[in-house]
Amino acid sequence: MSQLIQLQANGQARVVEDTWTRVIPPAAADAAVRKQAGKVVLFKLTGEASFTEEQLAQTHIPPTGNILVPLAVWQAHKATLQPRLAAGEIGIVLATHETVEALQAEFADLNQLPLIAIFVERFSDGRIFTLGHWLRSRCGFKNELRAIGDVLRDQLFFHKRAGFNSFLIRADRSAEAALSGLNDFSQPYQGAVDDVPVWRRLNRSQA
Amino acid sequence: MYKYDPIDQQLINERVAQYRDQTRRFLAGELSDDEFRPLRLQNGLYIQRHAPMLRIAVPYGLLSSKQLRKLADIATRYDRGYGHFSTRQNMQLNWPKLEDTPEILAELATVEMHAIQTSGNCIRNITTDQFAGIAPDEIIDPRAIAEIMRQWSTFHPEFALLPRKFKIAVSGTEQDRAIVQAHDIGLEFYLDAHGQMAIKVWVGGGLGRTPILGTVIREHLEWQHVLSYCEAIIRVYNVHGRRDNIYKARIKILVKALGIDEFKRQVEAEWAHLKDGPLTITQAELDRVAHYFEPMPYQTLPAHDASFDAALASNPAFAAWVKRCVHAHRVPGYRAVTLSLKPHGKAPGDITSEQMHVVADLADAYSFGELRSSHEQNLILADVRLSDLFAVWEKARAAGLATPNIGLLTDIICCPGGDFCSLANAKSIPIAEAIQRQFDNLDYLYDIGELELNISGCMNACGHHHVGHIGILGVDKDGSEWYQVTIGGKQGKDASIGTVIGPSFSAEEMPGVVQRLIEVYVRERQDEERFIDTVRRIGIAPFKAHVYAEQEVVS
Structure with missing residues (x-):
């Protein structure tokens, strides 16, 4: 059963097959547990490095097909991956602590990429929403924007309004059941990447 | 006060349905503790020592008598017959059952109330001066903008999971009574040189573990841009606020680490993209909302009332209460009254269901059916005629709501x-x-x-x-x-x-x-x-x- 929900052009969402293969670097050799104020650090700060050089060097990249690669992997292997970019086989994964600027520095035109995915390690990391917002509104990214990682039904409505149009639901949850999360509210108050505030959307003058 | 239109009501109803299903899934084991936590917190539900605690939103401290009666009934039916007013002007119930909370929220929705974003790492209830609209020293009544901001912040898709909680206060008076400098964002309304409503924006204040008073990030902001400017501030915070350490996650730490100049530079750079966009508040929308906060239908009254003066002169206990609990009003012949929730030897801010009914009756009889809660944890009848003060005092005193200690040491x-x-x-x-x-x-x-x-x-x-x-x-x-x-x-x-x-x-x-x-x-x-x-x-x-x-x- 596929875990991927896709919003169709008509606004309907459905569960579809995932045609992209994720490229994931091997685990770091010395994955030390970081602590702050006695608690395990759950989130990387914006701007922190994602992988070691060793991890990047040892990353296995499938030779054919559509591949979804972390930005750092692209940076380390772009000489060999460049032709596949032209062929439309490259999608990029940005983690929530990485920046849109770093992505733009690699791709003058983001719309060369058929797919950008934002990886959220923990669902409670709300940076994913701002990254989605920026990619749609500031960078003019028009292709598929996918939320991956700890993606759960109860955040889907926010993901959608922040510009995401596909959602890879966490493996242990049902994508079919998550579909309803996209329609929790029918008339939100605020604007969103493709919407205006409700007072511009509807006539709210008093009866 | 603001009244829901079908859009507001539908949103609240959909929230109840959403939360009911989330609670069902949690109880069925389909949601883990960690997954349910932010969901229930953003509905005001804490898990406490004895029972869950439910924090019900009182937007900018404004309540109708009908709403207070509903709170009284909920406290009786689902709790132990009392509630507690918090320093964010909200009401907390200390003994509800988790299983009952969806039903409580459904009941609240029938009187245009909710518990949305009263906790959690999101934009919280916006607070203001309990004398908004009637204070003699008020320059701007900030409640219309506060309501517009309440709507903007409710289920804001981008700011649902911030690094930490986010508190906004608004005030438009000469004497600040909303502690705007102790908030993540404080908005101080004033009239600018052109006679236009403008806002001085404070950022990075907060109490907690690291108490810091806010810094002015913008001296002059035209009111039309308050949403876009706040959105720029919170966007910078959402991305750069520290998520690695809960004790350093508030915006005040970010502002301090970057310095106000660099923080402001980033905010203004972000704002440049938003200014004059769809978030710009239109005059029509301000007028629509401000209509709900127009002055009450006051009578034309003399500045003095003989019966009041006589009672004051002859009854020292009444005079003591007037001195402490009665406040100036901008309309002649009217006063604001604070009902003390600080009787000596009782938990400050607590109020029983019976007292809530008394206060609701007082509001209906003497104050246009409305009341306010203050961050000092008292209740206010904002529009009482001088000639009614004695009757209000007698009834309030009989209900234990007239301790003449407002502003004194025991008004804790x-x-x-x-x-x-x-x-x-x-x-x-x-x-x-x-x-x-x-x-x-x-x-x-x-x-x-x-x-x-x-x-x-x-x-x-x-x-x-x-x-x-x-x-x-x-x-x-x-x-x-x-x-x-x-x-x-x-x-x-x-x-x-x-x-x-x-x-x-x-x-x-x-x-x-x-x-x-x-x-x-x-x-x-x-x-x-x-x-x-x-x-x-x-x-x-x-x-x-x-x-x-x-x-x-x-x-």
Whole structure:
């Protein structure tokens, strides 16, 4: 059963097959547990490095097909991956602590990429929403924007309004059941990447 | 006050359905504790020591009598017949059952109420001056903008999971009564040189573990841009606020780390993309919302009332109440009344269901059916005729709501503390009660005069201890409860953070410590000086010397 929900052009969402293969670097050799104020650090700060050089060097990249690669992997292997970019086989994964600027520095035109995915390690990391917002509104990214990682039904409505149009639901949850999360509210108050505030959307003058 | 249209009502109804399903899935084991936590918190539900605690939103402290009656009925049916008003002007129920909370929210929705974003790492209830709209020193009534901001912040898709909680206060008066400088964003409304409504924007204030007063990020913001400017601030914070350490996650730490100049540069760069976009508030939308906050249909009354003057002259108890609990009003012949939720020896801010019904009846009979809650944890009838004050007093007194102590030492701001809250290091309510008993002599209280005493049971500072003239903080030392004392804190435009006077005290010592602080004040004060003025003039040293001198003699 596929875990991927896709919003169709008509606004309907459905569960579809995932045609992209994720490229994931091997685990770091010395994955030390970081602590702050006695608690395990759950989130990387914006701007922190994602992988070691060793991890990047040892990353296995499938030779054919559509591949979804972390930005750092692209940076380390772009000489060999460049032709596949032209062929439309490259999608990029940005983690929530990485920046849109770093992505733009690699791709003058983001719309060369058929797919950008934002990886959220923990669902409670709300940076994913701002990254989605920026990619749609500031960078003019028009292709598929996918939320991956700890993606759960109860955040889907926010993901959608922040510009995401596909959602890879966490493996242990049902994508079919998550579909309803996209329609929790029918008339939100605020604007969103493709919407205006409700007072511009509807006539709210008093009866 | 604001009335829901079908759009507001549908949104609230959909929220109830969403939360009902989330609770069902949690109880069925389909959602883990970690997954359910932010969902229930953003519906105001904490898991506490004895039971869950449900925090119900009272947007900018405004309530109708109908809503208060509903709160009374909910407290009776689902709780133990009382509620607690918090320092964010909200109501907390201490004993609901988790399984009942969806039904409670459904009941609230029938009177246009909810518990949305009263907790969690999101934009919280927006607070303001309890005298908004009627205060003589008010320049701008900020409630229409507060309501527009309430709607903008409700389920904001981008700011649902911020690094930490985010609190906004608005105020449009000469004397700030909303502690705007102690908020993540404080909006101070004023009229600019062109007579237009404008906003001075403060950022990065907050109490808690690291108390910091806010810094002005923009002196002049046209009101049309308040949403886009706040959105720019919170966007920068959402991306760069520290998520690696809960104690350093508030925006104040980011502002301090970057410096206000760099933070402002980033905010203004972001704002440049948003300014004049769809977030720009239109005159039509402001007018639509402001319509709900138009002045009440006041009668034309003389500035004086003979029956009131006569009662004042002949009844000292009434006169004492008027002096402390009745406040000036911008309309001749009207006054605002504070109903004290601080009777001596009771938990500050608590109110029984019976009292709620009394207050609702008073609001209907004497104050256009509306009331307000204050961050000092009292209730206000904002529009009472002079000629009705005596009747209000008699009824309030019969219900235990007329303790004439507003603004005095026993009008204590106090969090629920260790009796209820699982975050607390120490109990706070018994300390408040002990101090109230120590100073249970009204003549003495009046002699001491205006004094704000604030108590928090932990450094999260829900009791605003940092801005109390006397602040008391519960701390944990080797598993036992101790209390640290600060003096010199103050709310208002000349806000300040209190200074710790020295090592902490046991619970039993606290009434005596406050007593000794008062002794120094009474000895040192000049003319009409208030406690806070004396502290500011002579510093903390004489207070410290007197408080600790006796201890050294004993030991």
